[in-house]
Amino acid sequence: MLSERRLEVLRAIVQDYVGTEEPVGSKALTERHRLGVSPATVRNDMAVLEEEGYIAQPHTSAGRIPTDKGYRLFVDRLAGVKPLSTPERRAIQNFLDGAVDLDDVVGRTVRLLAQLTRQVAIVQYPSLTRSTVRHVELLSLAPARLMLVLITDTGRVEQRLVDCPAPFGEAALADLRARLNSRVVGRRFTDVPTLVQDLPESFEPDDRGTVSTVLSTLLETLAEEAEERLMIAGTANLTRSGHDFPLTIRPVLEALEEQVVLLKLLGEANESGMAVRIGHENAYEGLNSTSVVSVGYGSGGETVAKLGVVGPTRMDYPGTMGAVRAVARYVGQILAES
């Protein structure tokens, strides 16, 4: 077990390194922080911290930098979440309040988050699986061709073309539309499959094929939407990284283009709280020298999607976590209002 002072030394190292981006030595530490002990003592502590794997030296005769394990300890036990200042909160609220539709909300959120944290921000569109159906519309485009439009309570609209196995009359169409809506409007997406299961049976034999096709398209749409959309902003912030440039930035840009990777990344966020993945804790190896801070957001206590930022492991964790949490709360509020 590490003594209180050693933890204090680790905290000081992390803070200084995050600020200066340079390895920090024992002397500099005692000067910048009121540790109440001499450099020599700090050196001893550092030796212990290094032995335990919390810090490392890039080269002999250089200062120390925190390891992933060091950051982990820092985040878990040494640092709180730094709340935003009141003006900052005000600015968030004002900025998000101007949004006109869902795309705009997500767009503003992601830009805001990128600007606040000066890192790459990722916002997932509100998930359909947690949402409810507001309306299902069926349009006849041609005798054997329908369009299915799904409207969700989060304001999202999805449409699909349906090719019918047989022509489908207007009367049957109206019938199907009415029955479908009476069953699924207001219901959870996850509940829909069982709710419509027996629907084909109540139609004329000739029409059952079409009804089944429509239903399976509907279910497909819901399922497919597990493949969620994302919005990204602030990639230019990657260039802040400093000197170790090209090697770091490349794989990150590549990862950012892989929706699947990003969804997994956000997916690791703990349902309830904030998730911080540091360096090698990230499954995707291109992100081994970055950290991801993510959290779920939603209206009314329910998580409908996630958002987060990607930045260098050497990041201001308390500040970043504060910004991420605050933005998640406000966007949740906005969604609840609309």
Add this chain to the structure above:
Amino acid sequence: MLSERRLEVLRAIVQDYVGTEEPVGSKALTERHRLGVSPATVRNDMAVLEEEGYIAQPHTSAGRIPTDKGYRLFVDRLAGVKPLSTPERRAIQNFLDGAVDLDDVVGRTVRLLAQLTRQVAIVQYPSLTRSTVRHVELLSLAPARLMLVLITDTGRVEQRLVDCPAPFGEAALADLRARLNSRVVGRRFTDVPTLVQDLPESFEPDDRGTVSTVLSTLLETLAEEAEERLMIAGTANLTRSGHDFPLTIRPVLEALEEQVVLLKLLGEANESGMAVRIGHENAYEGLNSTSVVSVGYGSGGETVAKLGVVGPTRMDYPGTMGAVRAVARYVGQILAES
């Protein structure tokens, strides 16, 4: 006027520089290209080319590199468009054929273009202004609340909420829906305003307010869509740029997040042919050390949107132009089929 051989020398310089990314000297030139003259002669030619502003030396006693003006001449007079190989064409076709909807088409196109050119690709969604209306749907969500759904011939769907000034009956709604569709289906967006102008008059006085509201929402939707959407891919390719890294990449990433800038960029594409903007020819100064190759695409000879790539001025112009043109053609075909 430059002699034939001097142009040949310029071409050789451009080609070598694009290949090696290093300033090219007179000796190397005569070795790699069969110019039929001695290095000394080439040196004289280079001196002239430099005087005319087509090439420059980074430092005294270094080789020459092309200037923007040099690339311009190269593109205009010295280089053709390099057609893709048959296997490449095949691959494009196969890849694009797998697309299931418009988002997918655009997504596949942009990724394909990024991969082919190894640069940053930008694809604009097919514009609504050039398209025709396939269907307009009106849904009643609440007594005084409608949803307007617009479906275009390019498969795009836009929806808008409409708050009515007064409750609007189902009968009137069906009436409006029918009349609206009979007038606008199959028509150009630009023609719609005049086509629906007198529609409110044919309704009961109580309903006219709502009809007008619906119509103005429809027209707004069409107009708003001048603000087009874009898709981007291949930002990781920016890291190929070489050594002059951070200073180059930063402003480009910033520009890529500014939809407005990008739309202007593509907008500069000549309606008919391909547009190549080299270095300082770009209005946006962050892109002063990059070139943009863009072209319109569309189905049936009509330009519905544009696509292009952004890369270093030192790019393979013939190859890039070939890829851009080919992709534009194929995506046009795909759109025509669907």
Add this chain to the structure above:
DNA sequence: CTCTGGCACTCGTACGACCCGAGTGCCAAA
């Protein structure tokens, strides 16, 4: 008039020697 070979000159880069200083580890004393 154009091309060519030769030659002196420039300058950027790579290499090695060198010094400096920050930082360390260890040890003996408080």
Add this chain to the structure above:
DNA sequence: TTTGGCACTCGGGTCGTACGAGTGCCAGAG
């Protein structure tokens, strides 16, 4: 357990040198 002292390490910066690629110019040949 903490502290001050001390010898040691080693990365980074500076300087000087040698090298070589590339140039411009010039005189002579075609």
